Amino acid sequence: MSLVWTLIATFLYAEIAIVLLLVLPIASPYRWQKFFKSRFLAMLGRQAQMYFFLLLGVLVLFLLEAIREMRKYSHHDHEGEVHLNVEMQHSMRLFRAQRNFYxxxxxxxxxxxxxxxxxxxxxQACLLAQSEASLKQAKSASDAARNLMKQSTETGKEAQEDKTLEEVNFKFGL
Known part of the structure; x- marks a missing residue:
């Protein structure tokens, strides 16, 4: 394998490792969000769009090169008397082109x-933070409603007692 394809294969293996890290429940979304918002990644993030499209362009270029090589070696004439060595080399080049394509x-x-x-x-990290904030807000609102209900029932009882006392005082003329 040439140096370029070795680098691309190494990049593929690194991508597989990154996908496994992101998919497996190793860290919570909060920790990933902290990592994504770190200074180093924030510095890279400013130019991330450019790096992404540059990387994608290079990979597409190598994909097209692999397709060209596959087409070149897939059209082989077996009509003439061909030595086994030549046919093996041709099959090897076709295999390498297919491997590079994949x-x-x-x-x-x-x-x-x-x-x-x-x-x-x-x-997901943003939604979880919003969800927790909403739950806290709902809890504080329900606590406030409970306190108001307690106060209203207490004032209602006091008002009822005052009304009863006034009725008693009225009956006895006090």
Whole structure:
């Protein structure tokens, strides 16, 4: 494997590891959100769009190169008397072209998956924070309503006692 394809395969393996880290419940969405908002990633985030499209462009370029190689080696004439060595070399080149096609194709796919996973994890962390804030707000509102109900029942009892006392005083003329 050439140096370029070795680098792309290494990038693919790194992407697989990143996807596994993001998918497995190793850290909570809050921790991932903290990590995504760190200074280093914030600095990279300013230019992340450019890096993403540059990386995607390079991977698409290598995908197209692999497709060209596959088409080149898939049209082989078996009519003439061909030595076994030549045919084996041809099959080997076709296999390498197919391998490179799959490596670059899966790299593009996992790049898109990682981007989507990061977006979804960040959205989940925001939704969880909003949910907790809403629950706290609802709890405080229900506590306030309970206190008001207690106060109204207490004042209602006092008003009832005052009314009863006034009636008694009126009957006895006090």
């Amino acid at each position: 490596i670059s194709g899966f790299s593009i796919f996992l790049t898109l998956v990682i981007r989507r996973l990061i977006t979804l994890i960040s959205a």
